[in-house]
Amino acid sequence: MLLYENLILSAVVLAAGIGVGTLLSKLFGMILVRLLGMGASTSVGLGLSLEAAGNTIAVFALIVLATSLHSYRIIYKFSLIELFRADKQGEPAPRVSVWAALAAALLIAGGYVSALQEIHTTEQFALNMGIALVCILLGTWLLFRAAVPALLAAWRSNKSRYYRGTAMIGVSQLLFRVRSHVRTFSMIALLSGITLGIFSIVYIQYYFAERSTTESRPFSYEHASVDPAFDEAVRHVIDADKGHPVVSHLSIPVVELDASLTNLRDIPIHYYSFAEPGKTVSILSASAYNEASKALGRRETVRLAAGEAAAIRPMLDDQTYAEYAGQSLELRMEDENRALPFVALLEGRVLSWRFPDLFAVVDDVTWSELAKTAAPTVFEVYRVEGQEKAGVTADRLNALAADREDVRLSTFYAEYKRTQEESGLFLFIVGFLGLVFLAATGSMIYFKQMTEAQADIGRYAVLRKLGVSRRELRRTIAWQTLFVFVMPLAVGTAHGYVIMKVFTAGLVGMNFTIPILLSMGAYIAVYSVYYAVCVYSNDRMLNPA
Structure with missing residues (x-):
């Protein structure tokens, strides 16, 4: 039954995904052309790549096989009666350790300090990054394992807030389910941090493509003088370009x-x-x-x-x-x-x-x-003037110096175009993969919340019978869901910022405020959409009119 269910769902999802991907191929192609700076004259068609479809089907088949084997292992591990009663079994109360929570904070702080230290040699870079990686990995896991329960326990100890309205319901549910979120939150925070950090780095490079080119190529054209005839030929080509005086x-x-x-x-x-x-x-x-x-x-x-x-x-x-x-x-x-x-x-x-x-x-x-x-x-x-658009003259100069290595010709346009194309291509690849990662992690939280909401239908029905208003229940659902989304979002944002700072340390004198806000804003916007959909779905399920 499980095999048939997986096959049917996978076939439907795969067909829908290939169809939607084909329809969106032109849109993504236009985005890529725009990022590469090719201009509006470049046409992008709509089509289906059989090779890409075949690769997608093969990868999807491997994923279905892996998930099916994992499901089989879980099913055969328990008896049938235990599976039927799984949703009736509660989770044990988590152990709250202040020392473990403090250790989590120290590990993450130590990882950040190690990563952000000034580095002068390759050996020092490898050592510092290794220490930072180990500390951040352990610190993140311990943060959700110990620090989050300690935070919720401290909230519960504040009686005035704990017994105010329906706060007791939300805090108790989060506290007793936090152990099941440890691996999920840790993985989401780490994946989100890596994705956000890499996307910020690439976007900063794309955003400052012209400025970095201006630093590496201060003048529009530059060449070493080797003989008067060549110098005159170069001057003639440049003076002939009336559009760029x-x-x-x-x-x-x-x-x-x-x-x-x-x-x-x-x-x-x-x-x-x-x-x-x-x-x-x-x-x-x-x-x-x-x-x-x-x-x-x-x-x-x-x-x-x-x-x-x-x-x-x-x-x-x-x-x-x-x-x-x-x-x-x-x-x-x-x-x-x-x-x-x-x-x-x-x-x-x-x-x-x-x-x-x-x-x-x-x-x-x-x-x-x-x-x-x-x-x-x-x-x-x-x-x-207009050196970033002087492509024709730059090409003519490069052709003129094609067989002359001694002239050391460099042009602003060639470097600017190369930087824009490379950073634009990387931005497209990283942005697309980042969107996939964010969609996957957001979906993980969403479906986990929906699964827990399904098990809570009876409990919320009892609360309504006891006189709790729909407005109070909706508020409880909203902030409880917000806590689940904000924790990995906040930790992932911090990790991503540190990664960005490490790998952009050499870009001196540049104001990263705008590109950082844009990249983090896109990251938060995706999670905000998932949060809003999750709250709406949970409210319809747990708090029907």
Whole structure:
């Protein structure tokens, strides 16, 4: 009987799911096209993929087989009379332990502290994340196992609130059923936290796609000058684009030194550990930096006395000037070693990102002396209007430099398009999977509440006969259901926020308020819909008119 029931229900649900999925395929395709920034000209058709349908049927068959075997194991474990009387058996009162509740709070707090610590090495990252994972897993399980019963027991000990209205009914039901919710709540909180954290990370990357591109590609076009003919060809292509006129054009000379000619590896700033021999350190003059900063519309400038230096903060780092105070940049020149103390940390980069991201600014006199010992590389940079839409010109420049590795051409549009497409694709995948996870976890709570409501029909009928009004019963149902939904929602939100903070630590200087509120708002909105439907269904079942 159970096998036939599973097969019939599964066939109906599977057919309905494939049908609804086919109808929604165009909608999701349009969302994907929108996220990738392909524009309204890209058409999306409606169709059924036989391969996708076959994979869905295969996965669904495995799920049905697993659930059937699990049901068989439960059924054969008990006798028939025990199964008929299962809903008559109450649950034992949970043991309330203040120490266990305190241990849960300490474990979760310790996991958060370990995860949010400043990390400098891969080994430290692996160790901290391992400790955080173990602490959060155990803390979450112990939270619902001990802390929630302790909270309900404390509520019950407050006699004035416990005996007010129908509070006694809701608190007693939650307290005696909390043991059956431990695994469900723990799993929902952990899955929701992971889903929310990953979705927030991807959405933040998509939300700040243009800003991150602006940091890695400050100018619209940039290339190393190799010969006058190529420079002129590039200028001709850019000037020919009348739809994106040139705002500024500069020539920025840069002295590129081998890392072995500096002491950067000896400076106790973790990013400079990448300054290995064979890697280059780019040094700009103060006047060139200020001119480029002005061309970019920035207010940041630098003033250096003779023998002083300023560092440009690496893009993927959160360094502060406090790490540079008292440190010096040593230049190992042919006839002498010159130490230039760091007097400032500049936030805005003026040349495109490359690895290792080692840029420094020195005073003009020192730079002129360096230029005599090492021939500078001149970078031609252009800033144009509407650079995020200058795809045609960017393609023409890339074709022009296709066989020239020495020109080191970079364009804002190519990087912006790549970042938007990658983050948009990840956002679509993570958002879709996140929606599935949220729907699954919300359904778990909903059907568990419906099952418990079915067993409570007789008890609520007695309460109505004793004179409890429908309004009081509806209020009890509402806040009791709210407690069940809010607990895993709150814990999952906290876990997700910590995950987001860990993996966005390198995105310095960005305000995450809007993307976080949007992602968490979508998360809460899904659960709010489930909550409203659950309250409505329980009220109709337990509190009929």
